[in-house]
Amino acid sequence: MLAEPVVFKEGRTFFQIYPPEKKEKGFVPTNLKVFYNPLMVSNRDLSIMVCAALRRKLGRAITVLEPLSGCGVRGVRLGVELENFFQSILLNDINPAAYKLIKSNIELNGLRGIAYPFNEEANFIMSLFSQGDWRLDYIDVDPFGSPIPYASTAIRAARFDSSILAFTATDMSVLCGVYPAKVFSKYGAITSRTDYSHETALRILLYRLSLIAGAYELTINPLISYYMDHYVRVYFSIAKTSPNTINRIGYISHCVKCLYRSKVVSIEDAALKCPLCGSKLLLSGPMWTDKICSEEFIKNVLSDRSLEYLPSFKRLKSVLNTLPLENDMPPFYYDIHVLCDLMQLKVPKIDFLIDKISDSGFKAIRTHFSNRGVKTDAPVNVLKQILFSLSSKV
Ligand SMILES: C[S@@+](CC[C@H](N)C(=O)[O-])C[C@H]1O[C@@H](n2cnc3c(N)ncnc32)[C@H](O)[C@@H]1O
Numbered sequence: 001m002l003a004e005p006v007v008f009k010e011g012r013t014f015f016q017i018y019p020p021e022k023k024e025k026g027f028v029p030t031n032l033k034v035f036y037n038p039l040m041v042s043n044r045d046l047s048i049m050v051c052a053a054l055r056r057k058l059g060r061a062i063t064v065l066e067p068l069s070g071c072g073v074r075g076v077r078l079g080v081e082l083e084n085f086f087q088s089i090l091l092n093d094i095n096p097a098a099y100k101l102i103k104s105n106i107e108l109n110g111l112r113g114i115a116y117p118f119n120e121e122a123n124f125i126m127s128l129f130s131q132g133d134w135r136l137d138y139i140d141v142d143p144f145g146s147p148i149p150y151a152s153t154a155i156r157a158a159r160f161d162s163s164i165l166a167f168t169a170t171d172m173s174v175l176c177g178v179y180p181a182k183v184f185s186k187y188g189a190i191t192s193r194t195d196y197s198h199e200t201a202l203r204i205l206l207y208r209l210s211l212i213a214g215a216y217e218l219t220i221n222p223l224i225s226y227y228m229d230h231y232v233r234v235y236f237s238i239a240k241t242s243p244n245t246i247n248r249i250g251y252i253s254h255c256v257k258c259l260y261r262s263k264v265v266s267i268e269d270a271a272l273k274c275p276l277c278g279s280k281l282l283l284s285g286p287m288w289t290d291k292i293c294s295e296e297f298i299k300n301v302l303s304d305r306s307l308e309y310l311p312s313f314k315r316l317k318s319v320l321n322t323l324p325l326e327n328d329m330p331p332f333y334y335d336i337h338v339l340c341d342l343m344q345l346k347v348p349k350i351d352f353l354i355d356k357i358s359d360s361g362f363k364a365i366r367t368h369f370s371n372r373g374v375k376t377d378a379p380v381n382v383l384k385q386i387l388f389s390l391s392s393k394v
């Protein structure tokens with residue numbers, strides 16, 4: 001017997017979840033009969049902003065499928081907080097208890113006729129929508145861990161040229177290279193832990209997704225890709241044009257000793273030894289080294305003043321304003337604390353450091369990946385000289 005559901009509120013939407021099964025300190029999502037993680041509110045807020053932008057772009061009501069819905073909070077929030085934006089919102093989960101909750105959350109919010117519950121396997125349900133006009137406008141894959149087992153069917157079920165696909169990956173330890181054999185078998189890449197692993201994780205995910213789309217002769221175009229809290233998330237469109245993946249992927253060479261790093265376009269060009277200290281270089285990749293967002297799409301997303309009430313709007317706005325600047329920078333950043341530790345220096349104020357790098361004729365910006373990070377085209381030896389010159393002044 002399941003305990004009676006309790007009512008929660010997120011954004012402007014009320015919905016039910018089952019209470020925790022055991023008494024524990026704090027709210028532990030894995031202790032629930034049906035998954036719900038309140039910390040993912042920003043993830044869901046952004047999907048609301050993205051669907052609103054897609055609706056404006058297409059100029060018609062859109063169709064949505066969330067194949068792994070949990071209690072259905074994401075889809076129900078879409079239906080409530082973007083009234084009249086949808087032709088249909090299909091909410092599926094393999095767990096019968098989740099299906100029951102999805103049904104009652106649809107009823108609770110008066111969404112019958114717009115939102116539809118399903119109790120199927122995610123790949124099975126997506127396959128049903130993989131042909132012609134059955135294809136969907138927005139598919140949101142938000143699983144436990146890696147989204148790769150669902151990527152191929154999701155891509156096949158999305159309309160070419162007009163749809164948006166969203167994928168969350170929470171298997172950060174795999175994507176950050178803690179288990180090298182796992183990242184290779186799941187993502188077809190090698191990587192090791194560095195101070196910019198969160199960015200490598202995002203780029204390895206994009207690489208793998210681009211390859212899966214490429215198998216269907218589709219090109220992915222990242223609209224918004226970012227790291228937050230404990231996950232990476234990508235939104236992209238697909239186009240039926242000949243994929244040019246080879247020019248959009250590459251590698252990074254990394255020196256553990258002096259923290260030199262460099263983008264490598266082609267594997268034949270990868271040096272074995274660090275040009276600065278002669279140590280052995282580690283190679284990460286293949287990974288996506290092209291743009292991680294569309295500036296135009298982000299402008300569209302942020303133009304909707306009516307969504308400023310969303311609980312994490314301010315936080316998301318700050319990330320969304322930074323992403324376009326990151327497009328034109330190298331595919332890695334420097335954690336200034338790690339560099340200063342290595343050099344035994346006091347850490348300067350990041351904005352001050354950025355000004356000094358710019359004064360030296362290099363580009364430098366903050367990165368959304370880390371509040372201790374700086375993206376710059378200055379090589380590490382120049383960066384170290386600047387840090388030295390600042391050390392007596394901080
Ligand atoms: C991370 S939760 C989803 C959270 C939800 N997207 C949200 O925003 O709250 C993952 C869900 O996937 C469901 N699931 C796991 N494997 C599945 C499969 N093969 N097909 C369908 N659902 C599955 C689980 O029951 C769980 O509810």
Ligand SMILES: [Zn+2]
Binds near residue numbers: 259260274275276
């Ligand atoms: Zn070195």
